[in-house]
Amino acid sequence: MKPSTSSYFAKLLLMNVCSAFLLGMNYGIAPSSFELASKAQPTEAQPSDAEQIAPVIEHALDQVNRAKNIQSLFGWFDNNSTKNCEDCVKQISNMRYAQCSSSDKNGYMEKELENMSTSNSLLGRLIRKNIRPDSIIKPICMQMSMELGRSALPRSSYKTCSKSNGYGSGVGAACVSENHFKLINNSFDLVSTCMKDFIASGESDEMKKLDVRAVYALVNVESGFHMNAVSGTGAGGIGQFTSAAIKDVNLNELPEVRNSLESNSNPVCGRMSMELLDSMSPMRDASSKSCDRISLKNGNPVKNMLYSFAYLRGVKKDLDRAIFKSKDFSKKFKLSEYDLAKIKRAMMVWSHNTGSAGTLTPTKALLRTLYRNKPVTDADTFINQLQQYMQKYPASANAGRARRKETSQYFPKITTLLNKIETNAGGGSCVN
Structure with a gap:
């Protein structure tokens, strides 16, 4: 039986969702589709005025013995549900x-999920764990994403793992059983809880939640929260990671991720880092090891989600360095904290499709032309103008006609889809 929630939103959203999913899956993490928040593939665009990615360095992470008190740690996490949300409980x-x-x-995932659920691992605990009514993203929204995702992509877009650790054959989308849903929902809630301070350091609680909402919206379009979704270019998993994006995270973000998680006041965050980032190997970027992006045995979907948040953090740093904290452009923005964050969030999401350089090129052109002699005072106007400048002043890697069209429409399509999901989830926001 399909979830009862799908009946009141599937007809309205399916046509929109199909086009958005197909757009995102064609390109992977660098070229994907959405307006909310995710770092684009760093090597996809290489205009002359953009910083280039440093050479890849393999990270030899320290091996840390597994903690033995995971049960007590999860007790802390489970008892953290104190918010009164009667509607959430009912849903x-x-x-x-x-x-x-x-x-x-x-049902090809069911046996592996069932076996994993009996283990004492982090993933096993997440499968057995009850859904929190006050999770950051409402579970009803997560269920909508997974159900819509099942019918939005061709059967060949969902892969198993080959014996050599690369992608195997296409198998179609896995059914959304209770075990499957609980793993995805609880994984995203845990990673969001642990990574929101890392990705939005120094920002208000409201801004942190909006960043999580942005990540949710982006992943919703990229993979529909199906952990074994794979694009035609080989990008794989929840965040549709490519080799270039994995290299970028391993080189530039992973040590900081580990430090942030292991110093978090929530002990489960440290547990997650020690089990999935320290005791296990980092995600490998080689195409021959592409199964690292989708395999349960390699800590997914949690590891892929951690990489997604880490990649976003890297995009934020790129944008701050080149635009928002630069001497040439920082004073051009005369906006409230909320509206400035809205622009930053839009640019981060865009960068998931274009690469950081692919967003910086049209942004700099916009600031040097229309805003040459005036400040930016309206966030929505600036975002709409940036959409036009994606067409007029693309980075070299996005200069083709098809890419100009895709990049310019990426953020608006993601925003439209998110708004429709939120409307059909009972109105308001998917954020608790």
Whole structure:
């Protein structure tokens, strides 16, 4: 039986979602589709005025013995649900999941999920853990994303792992069973809880939640929260990671991610780092090891989600350095903190599709022409103008007609899809 929630939103969203998903999946993390928040593939665009990616350096992470008190740590996390959200509780109690077994054509994940659920690992705990009514992103929104994602992509877009650790054959989208949904929902809630301070350091709680909402919206379009989704270019997993993006995170962000998680006041965050980033190997970028991006055995979907947040943080740093904290452009923005953050968030999401350089090139052109002699005073106007400048002044890697069209429409399509999901989730926002 399909979830009852799908009946009131599928007809309205399916046509929009299909086009948005297909757009995002064609290009992977560098070229994807959405307006909210994710770092684009750093090597996709290389205009002369943009900083180039440093040579890749393999990281030899220290091996850390696994902590033995994971049960008590999860007790802390489970007891952290104190917010009163009667509507959330009602929505969760009304959820219905697909009934599937490993013998079903789309039930190929069930046996592995069931086996994992009996383990004492982090992923096993996440599968067994009850859904939190006050999770950062409402579970009803997560369920909508997964259900819509199942029908939005061709069967060949969902892969298994080959014996050599590369991608295997296409198998179609896995059914959204209770185990499957709980793993995805609880994983994103945990990673968001642990990484929101890292990605939005120094910002208000409201801004941090909006950044999480942005990541949710971006992933929703890229993979529909299906951990084994793979694009035609080889980008894989929840965040549609390519080799270049993995290299970037391993080189520039991973040590800071580990430090942030292991110093977090929530002990589960440290547990996650020690088990998935220290005891396990980092995600490998080689195409022959592409299964690292989708495999449960390699800590996914949690590891892929951690990399997604880390990549976003890298984009933020790129944008700050080149625009928002630069002597040439920083004084041009005469906006409130909220509106300035809106522009930054839009540019981060755009960069997931274009690469950091691919967003910086049209942004600098916009500031040097229309805003040459005047300040930026309206965030929405600036974002709309940036959409036009993606067409007029693209980075060299995005100069083709098809790429100009895709990059300019990327952020608006993601925003439109998110707004429709939120409307059909009961109005308001997908953020609790």
